[in-house]
Structure formats: C-alpha cells, structure tokens
Amino acid sequence: MPGRVILVVRSWPRLSQTFILNEVLAMERRGAELTIVSLAHSNEQRRQSQVDKVRAPILFLDDVGFRARWSRIAGHAHVLAAAPVRYVATLLHVLANPGLSRGYATCSAVRCFGHAVVVAVLVLRLRRSDARTPHLHAHFAHDPALVGMLTRRLTGVPFSFTAHARDLYQIPPASLVARAAAANAVVTCCQVNADYIARTVPAEVRPPVQVIHHGVELDRFSPTLRAPGRDLTLVSVGRLVEKKGFADLLRAWAALAAAGYRFRGEIYGDGPLRRELTELSTRLGLGELVSFHGERDRDEIARALARTDVFVLTPCVTEDGDRDGIPNVLVEAMACGIPVVTTATGGIPELVRSGENGLVAPPGDMAAITAHLAVLASDPALRRRLGESGRRTVESGYDVEAAALALEAVFDPRTPLTAEVAS
Incomplete structure (x- = not known):
C-alpha cells in the first residue's frame, strides 16, 4: 500500500x-x-x-x-x-x-x-x-x-x-x-x-x-427466518427522485391490489418527490396499504429487511440521462436472502438474472412489474429459491x-x- x-x-x-x-x-x-x-x-x-x-x-x-x-x-x-x-x-x-x-x-x-x-x-x-x-x-x-x-x-x-x-x-x-x-x-x-x-x-x-x-457486510446483511404471514410485506428503499421509478412502483402496487392480492407496501427514503409520491399513492387508492417511512440509517433498514417478503426497486433512465449503476440496496436485500423484483436499468442486469436470482422487468413496464410481484405472491417456493440464489450471488461477487x-x-x-x- x-x-x-x-x-x-x-x-x-x-x-x-x-x-x-x-x-x-x-x-x-x-x-x-x-x-x-x-x-x-x-x-x-x-x-x-x-x-x-x-x-x-x-x-x-x-x-x-x-x-x-x-x-x-x-x-x-x-x-x-x-x-x-x-x-x-x-x-x-x-x-x-x-x-x-x-x-x-x-x-x-x-x-x-x-x-x-x-x-x-x-x-x-x-x-x-x-x-x-x-x-x-x-x-x-x-x-x-x-x-x-x-x-x-x-x-x-x-x-x-x-x-x-x-x-x-x-x-x-x-x-x-x-x-x-x-x-x-x-x-x-x-x-x-x-x-x-x-x-x-x-x-x-x-x-x-x-x-x-x-x-456489503455479509455478516450484517444475512438471511433471517421470516415467519409466513397472511399479507406479504413488500419493501423498497431509495431516494425519492425520478430515476428510482417510485411512481412506476406505486402504479404496479395499485394494479396488484386491484387484482385481489393482499400485501403491505413500505417505502424507506426521502427526497424532492416525497409529496408528489404520497399524493399519487392516495389518488391510486392505496391508502393504508402503503407507508412512507422517510430516511432511515442502515441499522433500521437491516431491521426492515428482516421482515420483508419481497424487495422491489424499479429504476429508470431519466430524460437528462440520470440513472443508477448497481443500487446498493438491491445487494443488501439479496444478501438477506430476499427475492427481488427490479428493472433492467444501468448495471442491474449484471447483478440480477431474471428467473435465476430475482425477477427483472423492462424499465417503466408496470404490467411486467405487477406480473412478477403476482408470481412471487402466489409461490412461496419460488420466493425461497430466488432468495437463496440471490444470497449466493452476493457472497460470490459483492x-x-x-x-x-x-x-x-x-x-x-x-x-x-x-x-x-x-x-
């Protein structure tokens, strides 16, 4: 050195x-x-x-x-x-x-x-x-x-x-x-x-x-035994900015709810779009289904992941070219053995291989995002298999x-x- x-x-x-x-x-x-x-x-x-x-x-x-x-x-x-x-x-x-x-x-x-x-x-x-x-x-x-x-x-x-x-x-x-x-x-x-x-x-x-x-710290973000509940807990984490695609996520959640699936949606993070997104959530009829928790430190995020059934992050490329590389929160969720639903933006396809260690939709494709969530909601064995594969991915390269x-x-x-x- x-x-x-x-x-x-x-x-x-x-x-x-x-x-x-x-x-x-x-x-x-x-x-x-x-x-x-x-x-x-x-x-x-x-x-x-x-x-x-x-x-x-x-x-x-x-x-x-x-x-x-x-x-x-x-x-x-x-x-x-x-x-x-x-x-x-x-x-x-x-x-x-x-x-x-x-x-x-x-x-x-x-x-x-x-x-x-x-x-x-x-x-x-x-x-x-x-x-x-x-x-x-x-x-x-x-x-x-x-x-x-x-x-x-x-x-x-x-x-x-x-x-x-x-x-x-x-x-x-x-x-x-x-x-x-x-x-x-x-x-x-x-x-x-x-x-x-x-x-x-x-x-x-x-x-x-x-x-x-x-x-990521593999001992800090590690799989925990999650007791199955009646309703799924869907979690997303990120700054509330355009490139994170939270508007697309909320619309996908609204479609999932309209199809009769039971879940709780939780969003951790803050940013300039918080008011706009909370208003969109209300207009979509999500009401008490979705909670905005604001900024939290990594200890609090780790505790939230410990009770998460599916982690969702749906980034996109904005008109001015802003985009993600590989969001660290995706790596943390996969390290915890949680199945992930995400979009093929930036370097994400290098981390998440659809059907192997997660499910990947085209950015902005609410129908595909909703379909992936519906598949995981109805298939606990698939959730477990993708979560275990995701953990192995992180262990080998992250x-x-x-x-x-x-x-x-x-x-x-x-x-x-x-x-x-x-x-």
Whole structure:
C-alpha cells in the first residue's frame, strides 16, 4: 500500500452513500491509512452509526471564517513556492478551460482549483513525513475527480477515481476524457459503465478501467427466518427522485391490489418527490396499504429487511440521462436472502438474472412489474429459491472485504493493472 490514501468525496457523511463508508471501514480493517477530504459538510440530520468507527481524519474544504480564508491564502503561497511552474501552468489551464466544470457540478473550475491547492498542501506534507508516495482517489467523476485531476497537475501525485452514475453520464464527454487521461486508473461499479468509459475515452489516453462491485457486510446483511404471514410485506428503499421509478412502483402496487392480492407496501427514503409520491399513492387508492417511512440509517433498514417478503426497486433512465449503476440496496436485500423484483436499468442486469436470482422487468413496464410481484405472491417456493440464489450471488461477487482488496491493488504502485478487468 502507498504511505497514505487521500480519499476525496463531494460531502461527508452521506446517508445515501453507505458504499463509501463500507469501503473506508473495510480498508481500515486491512490496515490502510486514510485521510478523507470532503468538499463540503453533508449537513444531514441523520447519519450511519458506523461513521463513528472511522479512524481517518476528515478535512472539510467548505469551512468559513478568517482562519479558513487565511489558511487557503497561505496554501496558495506554499504550493506556488514548492512548484511554481506546476502552479502557474495549472492555473492557466483552469482559466483557459472553464468548461471542465460544465454539466453535473456544484463547483466552478476555479473553485475546484482552490480546493486542489488545499489538497496539494496535504500531499506535500505527507511526502515530507513519509518516504512512500501517497495516492489520491476521488469518489465520483464530477467535482471530486476534477479536484483530483488538478491536484495531480499541481503535485504529480498518483490519482484515480471511481465513476458511479449521474456523475459519469451527466458531465460532458470532453470532461470525462480530461479526467481519465490524468488518472492512473478509473474504477466503476458495473461493466455497463466500463463499456461507456471505453467508448468515450480514446484508447491512447485511457488508463486501466477496473470494475469493482460495491460490497456489503455479509455478516450484517444475512438471511433471517421470516415467519409466513397472511399479507406479504413488500419493501423498497431509495431516494425519492425520478430515476428510482417510485411512481412506476406505486402504479404496479395499485394494479396488484386491484387484482385481489393482499400485501403491505413500505417505502424507506426521502427526497424532492416525497409529496408528489404520497399524493399519487392516495389518488391510486392505496391508502393504508402503503407507508412512507422517510430516511432511515442502515441499522433500521437491516431491521426492515428482516421482515420483508419481497424487495422491489424499479429504476429508470431519466430524460437528462440520470440513472443508477448497481443500487446498493438491491445487494443488501439479496444478501438477506430476499427475492427481488427490479428493472433492467444501468448495471442491474449484471447483478440480477431474471428467473435465476430475482425477477427483472423492462424499465417503466408496470404490467411486467405487477406480473412478477403476482408470481412471487402466489409461490412461496419460488420466493425461497430466488432468495437463496440471490444470497449466493452476493457472497460470490459483492463482499465488501473483496472490494477493499481490489481497491488496494488500484492504489498500490507495484500492482500492474489491465484494462476493463472485472473484480
């Protein structure tokens, strides 16, 4: 392993980004020395209890006040003095290419340069204290990867980034090319994303692209004995945003109820569409059949999964290209031995093979989603078979410890990487 891994994220801690927290804890269990650099505080009211187990120091770049401003000014002076040619060349590059921050972004290119200077100071300090070279890894291809790319230009530090979903598809292709060309490796969570990167980034500048599935803690999400009830419990988890397809899910549930099936529907998550979805649920006549529970941490989600008969998630691709990779909640449900009904969006078909370890419908096809739910509602043996197969799938390819080991190889300069190799 390098002397230290600097992990750049958009905000910390995020309830919806448990996969990053899982990776951090798994890497720390393996002895990695991490520093987490967060472009902003998440300011979320809820957080995962496991956040308190993280040993890594956290550096927030959105602090305000006199001391923070003075520290940033001193940082520019320090980096300029340490590497004047790199500093001036990087600043001119940013000023000449403001489009680096176009598309899905919350920071301008100039602001990302300021963030990169702060990270560069950290890199220089770590180099003075450790003979080994630190490695910089950014989670998400938009702002964090741009900060990583600029830090690479300022310091020459080895750099990689993980591309997930919206951050990958909603930045201009030229921006993705620029980030990838500066990286030692690009990591992504599913093969469909790797294929998109291969099509977008010319081979002559494309680094190795590694598919590393987000892993779950297999001992934490594990099968439990569920006593059969008169009514099925159908559960879905996710942010209440368009790409998660909750409107399609509610319509499928309404059709299921109209066909005479008895069930309880539970939705965990919050987001900008909550009011719209609750109103839709009422209009569809779902009434007391469906409950919206809001945001919950992973401990509460694990308890909800322990009493779930069928897990349902019906994502789609939005008009602006937003989509999922492989939703972590699907992996968690399958780890619990729960049969899943989902849609063929993003990397989901890589995880769920219809009829083998779950049931998959075309995105937006309410009739197919309803039919899958009806089949599972009337066939307990099929539910059990698909649930058991789903657990085996997760055990073989979605263990967080295996993901941490694969990331170590990306961060270790001694490990030769090959292009588009799945973990």
